[in-house]
Structure formats: C-alpha cells, structure tokens
Amino acid sequence: METLENLLRFSPSSTNLQPWHFIVAGTDEGKERVAKAAQERFAFNAKAIRDASHVVVFASLIDASAEHIARITAQEEADGRFAADPEGMKARANGGRITFSGIHKFDTRDQQHWLDKQVYLNLGQFLLGAATLGIDATPMEGIDTRLLDIEFGLRDKGFTSLFVVALGYADKDADYNGRLPKSRLPIETIITRV
16 A cells, blocks of 8 residues: 555656645545445445445645645755755746646636646556556546545545545456456557557
C-alpha cells in the first residue's frame, strides 16, 4: 500500500498543481463508509467495494485558489526545488500555476473540468502502477459522489469526489469479465502511423 500511495502522491499534474485528495479505505469500517455511495442505481458496485482489499476515493480540488497555489509553492521550496535560483525559479513556478489556473478559471471557464482531468491522469498512472505490481484494480464511476462528499466532508475541505478504485486480487471464479476475451477496436482504426 505504501507503494500505491506513493503512486498517488507522485503522479504528474499540470504545473505540479496536484489538485487531488485521496481517501484510502483498508478496514471493513472504511470500506463500508465508501459503500454508502453504492446504493440504489449504483448497488451493483457495493459488493466489489466491500470485498476489495482496499478502496481509494479519488477527489478533485474544487478551486485552484491562491492558498492552494501558495501551499504547493511552499512545499516545492521546502523540498529544495528552487535551490539553483531561489527567487527566479520560485517566481516562474508560482507564476506558471497562477497563469494556467487563471486561464481555466477566467478565460476558458473550464477550471473544474481542467482540475478533474488531472485527477484522471493520476488514475491512469495508478492503474498502470497497480498492474505492474500484479494488483487488480477496478475504477468505478458508478457511485453517488454527493454521498461520498458528505460522508468524508470533502466539500468542506475544498474537494469533490469523482470515482473510486477497488484494489485486490480478483476471484477468478467469480470474475465473469476476467474470463471473457478482451475486445477492442482493431489497431488500424485507432492508430494512424505517419
């Protein structure tokens, strides 16, 4: 789990903004709290959440605020990222974050979409890393994100949940999808070689 948590932490993000928060549920009580979001129309995901070794809730920052940007810049400074040119590098890093978050907040007005996309980039890194470690991982958007936000106080912390990922080792007898052949479009239809 330490390796998986480091995959979450060290995923790349635009301008190193790190617009995410994760809840890692590894106890029955924790998984049950996550499973509250798998009710009614999403009840089909409840068993996978409860049966997983761990479940990770991925949440996105709601606003790339000046406070969040300052927190990232301060951490970079503490980690020695500006040692070669303390004032110049710090100003460029901070300016880049302010510029890009401003573009998405005021010009294109798609800031939440931009922040969410970075969390999905993190998901891709996480799934690839889990697979490399031989751990099965199932991402699920079939959850009630509003209920998750309430359960974990995410909106009060400035975040909103997007999806969960169940981790563990698939039961080969119970996993009908694992027994089916993979089905993807032919490579010639998705890749253009030039």
